[in-house]
Amino acid sequence: AQSVAQPEDQVNVAEGNPLTVKCTYSVSGNPYLFWYVQYPNRGLQFLLKYITGDNLVKGSYGFEAEFNKSQTSFHLKKPSALVSDSALYFCAVRQTTSGTYKYIFGTGTRLKVLA
Amino acid sequence: DGGITQSPKYLFRKEGQNVTLSCEQNLNHDAMYWYRQDPGQGLRLIYYSQIVNDFQKGDIAEGYSVSREKKESFPLTVTSAQKNPTAFYLCASSVASGTPYNEQFFGPGTRLTVL
Numbered sequence: 001a002q003s004v005a006q007p008e009d010q011v012n013v014a015e016g017n018p019l020t021v022k023c024t025y026s027v028s029g030n031p032y033l034f035w036y037v038q039y040p041n042r043g044l045q046f047l048l049k050y051i052t053g054d055n056l057v058k059g060s061y062g063f064e065a066e067f068n069k070s071q072t073s074f075h076l077k078k079p080s081a082l083v084s085d086s087a088l089y090f091c092a093v094r095q096t097t098s099g100t101y102k103y104i105f106g107t108g109t110r111l112k113v114l115a
Numbered sequence: 116d117g118g119i120t121q122s123p124k125y126l127f128r129k130e131g132q133n134v135t136l137s138c139e140q141n142l143n144h145d146a147m148y149w150y151r152q153d154p155g156q157g158l159r160l161i162y163y164s165q166i167v168n169d170f171q172k173g174d175i176a177e178g179y180s181v182s183r184e185k186k187e188s189f190p191l192t193v194t195s196a197q198k199n200p201t202a203f204y205l206c207a208s209s210v211a212s213g214t215p216y217n218e219q220f221f222g223p224g225t226r227l228t229v230l
Binding site: 009050 | 119121146155157163165173205207215216218219221224226
């Protein structure tokens, strides 16, 4: 079965410091991985995705993610956190069962950036 | 929130009532999805549709029904059989052909409360 795990319910970081939000995955075949952000009472917004190739993926709002095949991880990073980055972050993987376009989401990590 | 609209934003249901949540997209996407979001549980898939006039049950379909009569519309009905419907409901869409790494686009959500 394919799955993603976000081991931290909440991450606190000081403004200006680098941030990391962790995600590990379990898939058969090639992993298609995504990060989304959700602000309060809003839908999810797409940040970035890993396809194949470069292990460092750059996305929206200065975020990037590092794909590590040996550790089956896809951690979200940002060099310098902003208070406005405070939100709920979801990692997702596309299920690769033939002909199925389903996505599996982690339980989410709440990021709190402290001024 | 891309080209997906959900209505209403807030919905209140009395015991024993069926209610219908609207989801419309103008992105020309073939695939549409309904998720339920509860605190600490991430997103759980209710139903999805990869093409008009066809849909599949997700992980928590009991007590819900859908239809897909038009490409741009995917309404969700929460029936009286759903015993704990209070939650935040999210609709999403994606391209459903070609590459396997297409991201989803989400609507702004509907918050349903049972009175």
